[in-house]
Amino acid sequence: MIxxxxxxxxxxxxVQPALHxxxxxxxxxxxxxxxGPSGAGKTTLCLAAAGILHHEYGGRKEGRVTIEGRDVxxxxxxxxxxxxxxxxxxxxxxxxxxxxxxxxxxxxLEHRGLEAQVIEERLAxxxxxxxxxxxxxxxxxxxxxxxxxxxxxxxxxxLGNDVLxxxxxxxxLDEHATRRIVEIxxxxxxQGKTLLLVEHKYAHFKDMVDTLVVLEAGSxxxxxxxxEVLKDERIKRIVIPDFRGVRSSHLTPAVTDTxxxxxxxxxxxxxxxxxxxxxxxxxxxxxxxxxxxxIVGENGSGKTTLVKHFNRLLSPTxxxxxxxxxxxxxxxxxxxxxxxGLVFQNPDHMFFADTVKDExxxxxxxxxxxxxxRIIDAALEDVGLMHTKHLYxxxxxxxxxxxxxxxxxxxxxPSIIVLDEPTTGxxxxxxxxxxxxxxxxxxxGHTIIVxxxxxxxxxxxxxxxxxxxxxKIISDSPAGGR
Amino acid sequence: xAEILQYVHxxxxxxxxxxxxxxxxxxxxSLMCIISINLVFLAGLVVAVLLLAYISRLHREVLQxxxxxxxxxxxxxxxxxxxxxNGTTIGYLIPEGVPLLGGSIPITQGAIExxxxxxxxxxxxxxxxxxxxxxxxxxxxxHTLEKMRMPMDYILMFIIALRFIPTLQIEGxxxxxxxxxxxxxxxxxxIGKIRSVAPIVVPLVSNALIRSTVLGLTIDMxxxxxxxxxxxxxxxxxxxxxxxxxxxxxxxxxxxxxxMNQVI
Numbered sequence: 001m002i003x004x005x006x007x008x009x010x011x012x013x014x015v016q017p018a019l020h021x022x023x024x025x026x027x028x029x030x031x032x033x034x035x036g037p038s039g040a041g042k043t044t045l046c047l048a049a050a051g052i053l054h055h056e057y058g059g060r061k062e063g064r065v066t067i068e069g070r071d072v073x074x075x076x077x078x079x080x081x082x083x084x085x086x087x088x089x090x091x092x093x094x095x096x097x098x099x100x101x102x103x104x105x106x107x108x109l110e111h112r113g114l115e116a117q118v119i120e121e122r123l124a125x126x127x128x129x130x131x132x133x134x135x136x137x138x139x140x141x142x143x144x145x146x147x148x149x150x151x152x153x154x155x156x157x158x159l160g161n162d163v164l165x166x167x168x169x170x171x172x173l174d175e176h177a178t179r180r181i182v183e184i185x186x187x188x189x190x191q192g193k194t195l196l197l198v199e200h201k202y203a204h205f206k207d208m209v210d211t212l213v214v215l216e217a218g219s220x221x222x223x224x225x226x227x228e229v230l231k232d233e234r235i236k237r238i239v240i241p242d243f244r245g246v247r248s249s250h251l252t253p254a255v256t257d258t259x260x261x262x263x264x265x266x267x268x269x270x271x272x273x274x275x276x277x278x279x280x281x282x283x284x285x286x287x288x289x290x291x292x293x294x295i296v297g298e299n300g301s302g303k304t305t306l307v308k309h310f311n312r313l314l315s316p317t318x319x320x321x322x323x324x325x326x327x328x329x330x331x332x333x334x335x336x337x338x339x340x341g342l343v344f345q346n347p348d349h350m351f352f353a354d355t356v357k358d359e360x361x362x363x364x365x366x367x368x369x370x371x372x373x374r375i376i377d378a379a380l381e382d383v384g385l386m387h388t389k390h391l392y393x394x395x396x397x398x399x400x401x402x403x404x405x406x407x408x409x410x411x412x413x414p415s416i417i418v419l420d421e422p423t424t425g426x427x428x429x430x431x432x433x434x435x436x437x438x439x440x441x442x443x444x445g446h447t448i449i450v451x452x453x454x455x456x457x458x459x460x461x462x463x464x465x466x467x468x469x470x471x472k473i474i475s476d477s478p479a480g481g482r
Numbered sequence: 483x484a485e486i487l488q489y490v491h492x493x494x495x496x497x498x499x500x501x502x503x504x505x506x507x508x509x510x511x512s513l514m515c516i517i518s519i520n521l522v523f524l525a526g527l528v529v530a531v532l533l534l535a536y537i538s539r540l541h542r543e544v545l546q547x548x549x550x551x552x553x554x555x556x557x558x559x560x561x562x563x564x565x566x567x568n569g570t571t572i573g574y575l576i577p578e579g580v581p582l583l584g585g586s587i588p589i590t591q592g593a594i595e596x597x598x599x600x601x602x603x604x605x606x607x608x609x610x611x612x613x614x615x616x617x618x619x620x621x622x623x624x625h626t627l628e629k630m631r632m633p634m635d636y637i638l639m640f641i642i643a644l645r646f647i648p649t650l651q652i653e654g655x656x657x658x659x660x661x662x663x664x665x666x667x668x669x670x671x672x673i674g675k676i677r678s679v680a681p682i683v684v685p686l687v688s689n690a691l692i693r694s695t696v697l698g699l700t701i702d703m704x705x706x707x708x709x710x711x712x713x714x715x716x717x718x719x720x721x722x723x724x725x726x727x728x729x730x731x732x733x734x735x736x737x738x739x740x741x742m743n744q745v746i
Contacts, residue, residue: 079705081703087703089696093649094696095696097641097642111704113710141488156704332667341663348689349657351684351688352685362666362681363665412664
């Protein structure tokens with residue numbers, strides 16, 4: 001179906017090739033899963049395999065890409081390629097064009113030259129396959145991440161193509177939403193569709209993958225039957241994150257006895273409502289200095305809403321939040337920023353400076369620290385980004401940007417560091433590196449609070465796991481294996 | 483968070499109309515309010531549009547912009563007071579007792595009238611366009627504009643411009659929160675707004691550019707630009723549409739007659 005022969009590609013205005021002598025064959029009815037570190041060229045590979053690179057992008061291209069035996073350059077337009085290939089990009093939100101779920105799918109169906117009756121039948125069938133029937137009149141902007149991904153997938157399925165290319169379809173999804181996507185893709189494979197998947201969650205897809213491809217710096221470093229490929233320990237660490245041993249690494253006695261210390265975060269009967277929707281329902285908890293807490297739960301369970309109260313981005317509808325002995329109602333967000341650092345899920349929401357150094361300096365200036373060179377160097381050293389000090393933040397890979405976001409916060413030296421899904425979009429090695437950095441910060445005396453969908457992280461890195469469901473805490477217990 | 487200028491799924495009078503009737507409605511109402519300088523007529527038109535919004539169950543959404551309109555009307559009136567003094571002087575913007583500047587900006591009846599005319603015009607235009615956008619699915623709009631022989635690329639451009647409004651709204655909020663969490667305190671008021679530009683706008687524009695690339699590719703790869711289309715669930719003219727079209731014809735004729743006789 002798709003053949004890439006010694007494909008090399010360099011983006012315009014860059015020197016380093018994004019793909020280097022890459023050869024890959026995706027056979028009909030097979031599922032190929034591509035993984036690798038961020039910045040390895042996975043998205044570029046998707047664009048190359050869909051023929052988009054040869055049509056829409058400039059830059060230097062070498063090698064040959066064929067779809068159904070025909071060179072992609074031979075296809076006149078992207079619209080012609082769209083008759084053969086369906087592609088779902090990683091940013092689901094950017095693929096929502098219309099204003100209701102049904103309209104989104106119907107609009108894609110209308111351009112396939114089908115009879116009106118067939119369109120209605122196919123619409124109903126796609127809605128059922130992707131579990132979207134109940135959401136048909138909802139605005140895509142009001143859907144959860146998982147629901148948006150399903151809509152983007154459904155609109156692509158509407159095209160009825162046999163080849164589907166999916167770029168990280170589950171990156172921001174929780175366990176439940178990921179399982180739904182896996183379920184859908186499984187049934188598509190059973191229908192004989194050819195799938196090229198870029199994913200970091202190999203474990204979820206392992207039953208359907210025929211070929212596993214690992215990319216690094218634009219080249220294939222491993223390819224073949226998953227079991228064979230994973231025999232190599234180095235490769236395995238990239239594909240499957242292994243957080244074992246993070247908790248016990250460099251543990252200093254000073255932070256082991258947390259219970260005796262006074263709490264740094266106290267939440268008392270906290271409720272929060274968005275309009276009529278109760279997002280937090282009578283939450284009470286204490287977090288002590290030096291603790292490493294994981295907050296787990298499905299999307300929409302109230303995790304992010306809870307932590308936004310710690311630095312007063314949200315104010316309680318009812319109840320109180322006390323940070324280091326002071327009620328947040330009596331503090332400003334700027335004051336709280338000295339004590340609570342919050343790293344959001346998407347690091348791109350904060351970067352605006354011209355260099356990595358300036359980006360970190362921004363936070364320091366906000367706190368009135370003018371001569372921060374030593375602090376900036378120390379923060380960059382902590383996250384292993386010293387070599388990027390004078391680079392433009394947005395040129396860094398996703399993994400590096402995530403670490404830079406952490407550096408921006410730790411430079412401000414807050415005693416409490418809160419991170420929302422810090423391993424999104426990272427490969428096994430990068431995810432472990434981030435967790436080790438956090439562990440190091442805990443050992444230096446910081447209190448670490450991590451929101452995560454990933455149970456492995458909670459079990460192997462945190463001291464304590466708080467599980468939330470529908471705005472309530474349903475369990476709060478020490479992590480296993482202590 | 484409420485989305486600005488986005489379709490809301492409802493079953494109301496305006497929702498049931500075809501986009502053609504709504505476009506005719508917008509054109510007639512816009513021309514009337516732009517040409518007319520009669521304060522009473524414009525006030526009547528504001529009431530009529532709001533009444534229609536109420537009947538169509540869109541009044542709540544439409545009135546969401548009240549704050550913006552109020553600020554705008556104050557600005558209009560102040561500008562006209564300063565630039566177009568005309569007619570009887572009622573008082574002074576800066577009281578006469580104030581040294582040096584006292585009594586320098588007279589509040590004139592003519593200037594207030596012009597300010598109100600501008601305010602009413604904008605209210606009518608904003609309310610009418612809002613009702614149109616809130617009640618029309620972009621898909622129907624694409625079909626209608628296509629029938630009106632508008633080039634597909636221009637139609638898609640229009641749809642995308644509308645579609646980016648809530649995206650920028652949501653994204654802007656997230657970025658604002660991320661910067662606040664970094665201790666950023668640009669201050670309030672006008673100076674604060676100016677100072678907060680770079681940390682908010684730079685990420686907003688960078689992210690929007692990346693997003694627009696993906697959106698552009700999606701449009702191509704879903705075949706929206708192929709031009710061939712099966713006509714499904716096309717909206718057809720219903721009794722309501724004929725009613726609106728007829729009402730617009732009568733209103734236009736009545737308006738022309740009154741205008742010619744210099745009544746309004």
